[in-house]
Every structure is written in structure tokens, then in C-alpha cells.
Amino acid sequence: MKKIFSNYTFHFIRYSYVFILVILGMPFYSCNKYLDAKPDATIATPSTIDDLEGILNYYNFINARYPSASEVSSDDYYLTATDWSTLADAPRNYYIWQKYDNIGGDYTAPYSTIEYTNVVLDALSKISTSDISRKNIVQGSALFIRASNHYALAQLFAKAYDKNTSNTDMGIVIRLTSDIAVKPVRSSIAETYSSILSDLQRSVLLLPASPSQKFRPSKPAAYGMLARVYLSMSDYKNAALYADSALSLYNKLINYNSVSTTATIPFAQFNDEVIYDARTSAPAALSSSKAKIDTILYASYTVNDLRKTILFKKNTNGSYAFKGNYTGQNNASLFTGIATNELFLIRAETAIRNANVTVALQAINSLLITRYKQGTYTPYTNTDPTQLLAFILQERRKDLLFRTLRWTDLRRLNQDVNYSKTLSRNLNGTIYTLVPGSERYVFEIDRNAVNISGLIQNP
Template sequence: MKNIYKKVACLLALGLTLASCDDYLNDVPKGSKSPTTLADYEAFLRDEYTNHRVDITGASQLLNDQYVTLASLASNRLYNALYMWDENADRISMKVSDETMYYSSYAGISTFNLIIENALNTTKATEAEQRVVWAEAKVLRAMNYFNLVNFYADTYVASTAATKLSVPLITSANINAPSKQVTIQELYDFILNDVKEALPYLLKVSQTPLHPNLGAGYAFYSRVYLQMNNYTEALKYADLALAENNKLYDWIGYYNTNKTIIDLPNSYTTTTSPMGYTYVENYTYRHGTYNSLTTENSIPVERAQRFEAGDAKFISRWKLYTVGAETYYRRTLSGAFNFGGITTVEVYLIKAECLARAGQISEALAVLNTVRKTRILPASYQDISTTDKTVALNAIFRTKNNELTNTLIPFADARRLNAEGVYKVSFTKTANGNTYTLKSDSHLWTMPFPQGAVQNPGNGTITQNVAK
């Protein structure tokens, strides 16, 4: 890891007295408290700002799910390269400074490693209680590794996963712990094993929204298996997750309750986001960028056009806005947003895809329409009905992309579909009289590691996964 990351890890190990960096640092500094009880370690699972941040800014910009202002495009070359799909840009040279996605993910992994290493030896707890915290940290560590591998490495393809490199695997909180840039297959095996070991000990009801419960474990397993194109296992765990929580939020009711504010012409007064800690769709909550704790991204006009007519969730979140030479859909919700966790709507749509893949088209559409009935206003709603597998899958993909915009999932799904080669994802837009295209086979779909990580990899080595 980069030197600054080593300092952060050492502060976690010393200043917060979580673990020692070297033998000579084993003594607890005067005035500090060395964690010994399970409660001491469990408290770090509640550190939202350090351990539950999932910043996928680059992916949102590439998909044009996030509006980037003209000023930002002019001042930030990396933003411009991603947002305008510049195939010639050297993104590696543009990543001189730290990148939040990389360093926040590994900071969280360091904490989860610490808990996994120590939870089973803590005091003032039964073994059953210890196992719960240990299991929760296992799931969260696996989630961070899933995010990293689906950002900085190629997507999972069974025939090449054992030969292509992924990201550094670190399994200890010790500052000098070795890291190895393992293959994609090795990392997926590690992720699956973490969840497998955790599942027997996860609680059905979480202590807080930040603690993954049994439903979260099943839901995440389903997400991982879908990314591996294992539709049988993805469907199995989707059903298990929905047996734990199958609630869908009534966005039509939300719109009707707030329509006086939402529909007021030329007004951008915000309403309160229901997608926070107590959102009924949550399995586990994790936020996105720091700004996403209080607001969400505005979106381009072209992106807004891909939502269904009468989508109450869309209408409740964004409103067309013009300032100077720029027109986009401005955010109109404020509060908390579960952009990094897992929700029931994702699992419903995983189930729908798996059923469609198996040729069970009517069953897949029944699941899809169950979701849509809570989103599309009655005046616009019609059941999607078809016997065509491709039509059904494209409808599922459209709804899923709209539901999970500004999360990692549309980016991960697009990479998965492009690798499959049947339902390829590409985009075209016109700006300033020029046409821009993001091709399905573009190298832009894989993000480069930040320079600091490659040049200062800690006790290991890192090889870039892209040329530029």
C-alpha cells in the first residue's frame, strides 16, 4: 500500500489501539485503551465514515449516470476522459493522487481483518456472540473485495479468471502484512468462502443497519454468483434472501404524499430521501461518496430519458433544470442514500434475470412487474408481457439500471454483459456538435489503479490491469 495508507493503518493500530504495527509497539500508549472486549471490536463496525464508504465516482461518470458540469470537465482531465469516453486519454497518468475507491476500500478491509483476527478471542462475550461479529466482518470484507475487483480488474469470465490478475489480497491488519495480487478466480473463491463461513452465524435481525444480517449474506451471495454467470446459485440465494426480506418501498405513495412540493414549477425544494438507514428495502446499509450522506448526483438529460414514463421514483428524485448554458436533471432529495449496501429490489431483479435465463419468461416478468407496480404511476403502468427472452431480459436490465443508478451494480452488470457478448452495452451521445461513443469492448470499462498504489504497494507488488 502507499505510505499514507501505511500511516493510516498504523494509526488504526496504535492511536486507536486496535493492533500493533511491530513488536516494539505492543505496549499500549499511556491514556489509550487497548481493545479486549467484543464490544470494543464491534464498535468499529459502526464507524460508518471509515468502513462503509463505497465511492464509485469513476463508474458513475463513465456510465453518464452522474452529471459532470462544464467547469469540472474543463478543470479535471480524468473526469473529462471518463465522461466523454476518450479512448486516447492516459488515465494512469491522471491518477497521480489518492483515489477514494481504492484507499477507503482497503481502510475498511484493514478494520475487518482486525475484527476477524481478534473477535473470537475477546472477553465479556459468549462464543455465539463472538461468532456474530466475526461473521459480520467477514461479509463486509467480502463486499469490499467484490467492489475492488469489479472496479480495477476485468470482469469474471470462467475461461480466463484463473490467468488474469485482480487486486491485492490482504488478510491481516498488521502494517507489515504481505499482500498478493491474486488472480480473479482466486479472489472470487476467497469472497465466496468468506460468505460461506459467515452465513451460519449471521443474525436474522441486524443490531444496526450497518451490520449485515442473514438476508444480506444471502443477497450478497446471489450478487456474486450472478456476476460469475452462475444463474442457478444466484437464483437459489435470491430466493433465500427474499424469504428474509421481500419488502418493496411504495414510491407511488411517496410521490402522492409529496407531489405538491415535487410538482411545483420552477421550484427545487428538496424532500426527504426514504433511501436511508430505515429504508424497508435494506438488507444492509452503506453510503457512497461523502456528499451522498446528504445529497445525490444530478443526472444528464440523456440519462433521464432512459427511465420509464410515469416512474414515480424518478419524478421524486430529479427535476429538469437550466443554469446558463447547462441543462440537466437536478437532484431533489436530501438525506441518506443506500448506494453501497444491498436492497431487496436488486435481489428481485437478480431473480427475474435468472428465471428469464432459464426460459421461465412469464415467471421472470411476474417478478419484474411486482417491482414496477411500486414504481410506475397507475396512469402510465402496463404489465410487460412477452414470450421473447431477449425482450424480457432487456426490460429487466433497463429496470435494474434505473433502480440502482449511482451504485456499482449497473457498471458491474454492463461489464458482465459485454463479456458475455450477447446483450452488449454501449452508449452514444452528441455534445457540441460531436458524436461520442462508449464501445462495449472499450478498455475504459476497467479502471486503472492509482499511481500511488502501484509505486508504493507495501509488502507486495501491483501490476496495472490496463494500458491507459
């Protein structure tokens, strides 16, 4: 990673005061003694376009700190009681859906990244440059990153979007300024998603059609994120529109026949399906030595489905572990960026929900023919809307494992009695369950945010 980004990282020491301002300036994870601190603005504020690009190009702070708690709580894997007992308090509680408010990085890291983008956006208007295109890309990138992190937080700390209650349901704190005097206040769900969508729609107008590097935002990335957000809102018309917009600019799929079935790391970082590269830290609960793939899920892959050997490896006890991460790393870090396979699946699902069977079949078959052994895939032809949708949703789960997408899917599908699901865990005979609509589908806000800033805590 260091080698890849050596030409793009900025001088951390030079900007350490910027990050000190960012970390200490956010009231919900700073101590009271810092709230009145007023660093020298000439030291703390970036002053050139190079400075702003430097902040946004720092991969480990901008791209690599998305929350992973939702995946720890999801249903694509299980832990043995012994492995569960070795985990820290937070993941142990996430795994069995218990109330827990010492959240730490899953709450604070995205907000600190958001604050970096606000520093960039607030400074941009004060910086003079004749290169308007460069300035636009900086602005568009900051808006995209801010929206992506707000969205990630909303999947954990707010209810699933419901248009009937979105104006009264409690959302998250939306931070649109680096001004530490602005007290954090929770928005409604409607306001939360309106802000996310606004940032993304503004970014589309500013970003390039193709990025210089895949860890930088682009138009297809912004279109793809819009498709993801609208899908989570069950707005299938707009999700379809933006998935199509993204795929019109970039639509490469990997033919899995060209991928090694025995490789420890089968996919490279920045592979052909990646449009925008981002990831989480590596949660211990999801390490290959602990997380076992759900047996029913694994059995759903047929013998000619290359995903069965490329995405998984067999453990000595007969269980299976996941190895098909698009991060290009041999650890539990999760790919959270935008990739074309997700967009093909959004196109397929939204097409059938919008009563366009032909497009739905074209999209799902275009994806699946790349996943099966050469010459063995029989295109899906069932035009019954109910059965086709069920097939597409199953393939979505099978192709997008360990990307923090499953939790959002569970939350939105629980709103439909035909697709709602009760989850269960078994630890030495003790059964834990998570029923559709449970309050435990919303994580508690970090206790420091509540104690210091007085935020309303989730139930």
C-alpha cells in the same frame, strides 16, 4: 448522522492507535519510514468484545467509504464542458475514460476498511467471552464487510469475471490478515472471487436473521451480496438461489404512491427497502448541480411511472438531476448497500436466464406495480424470452440508478454481443468513446501502491 449513531460509535481517541496501525501498516499506502514501525501491541490491539463491536459500528469508517469512481465513468448521466472543467483531475479523467493512477480514496479507503475487519478477526480468537452469539455476529459482520469491500475493489481494478480466463486474468490484492509483514500480491480473478464468496458464505452462518440496526450486516444482507456477486459472474443459478434466500427473510417494497413527488429528499435513510445501509462519499461530478440525466434514459419513463417525478427534479435549463437516493441525504453520496428492489430484479433476470418465464414475470410485475400510479400499471405479459430479458434489463437500469451497479452491468453485458454497448461523451465537440472490452473498463491501481509495494499495474 451524528445523532443517529451516537449510541453506537466508539471512543475514537481510545482506539486511535488501532487506526494508526491500520493506516500505516498497509504497505501500499504508507511511506517507507513507516514500514518498520512496531507499535506497542498492547496499545494497538483491541482487547474486549466491546472494542471489536465499537470498530464495526463506526459508520463513517465502515459503511460510508465505498468507491464511487465507477459511477463517475458510467452512462446514466452527462456533464457540460464547463462543469467537467471545474472538477479535479481524477473525476475529469474517469469521466472520459482516460488512464489515471493518482486514485487516492477510491483505492485506499476500501483497503483501510478491510484492514479494520482484519484487526477484528485477528483479535477475536484471542478474546474470551461467554456470549457466543455476540462473538458470532462480530465475526460474521467482519467477514461480510471485508468481502463487500474486496468486491467493490474488484469492480474497478480487475477485469469483469470470465470463467474461461479467470485463472489467468489478474485480480486484486486480497488482504486476509492484519499482519503488516505479509506483502501484498495480486491474486487471479478466480482467487479474488473465491475469497469474496468464501467470506460471504461463512458470514451467512454467523449473522442474525434480522439486524438490530440496518447499518449492521445480517443474513439477508449476506444472501443479497452473494446474489449480487454471482450475478456479476454470470452464474445465474447461484444468483437466483441467494436472491430467493434473501427475499425469503425480508421482501418489503415501497409503494411509490406513498412517496412525495415534490420532496427534495424523497426517501429516508433505512427506508423499508433497505436491508443493509452503506454509501460512498459525495463525488463532485455527481452533484445535482452538475450531473444531468441521460436524455434517452429519462424519456424511457412513461407518464404514469412515479419514478419519473420521484427520482428526478427538473433543472432550469430543461435537463434533469437525480434526487432519488436511498441514503436519505441531499448530496451526491451514493447508496451502495443491499435493497429489496435490487433483489427482485436479480430474481427476474436470473429466472428468465434459467428458462423460468413464470417466475420472471411475477418478480418484475411485483416490483413495477409499486412504481406506477395507483391503478395504471398493466402487468407485463410477453413471454418471449429475448424480449422479456431486454425489458427486465431496461427496468434494472431504471430502478437502480446511481448505486455503482451500472458499471458492473456494462462490464458483464459487454460479454454478450446482444447487449454490449459503446459509450460516448461529447465535450465541446470532442467525442470520447469506450468500446466493449476496452482496457479502460479497468482502472489503474493507485500509483503509491505500485511504487511502494511493486504491484503489477493495469494496462
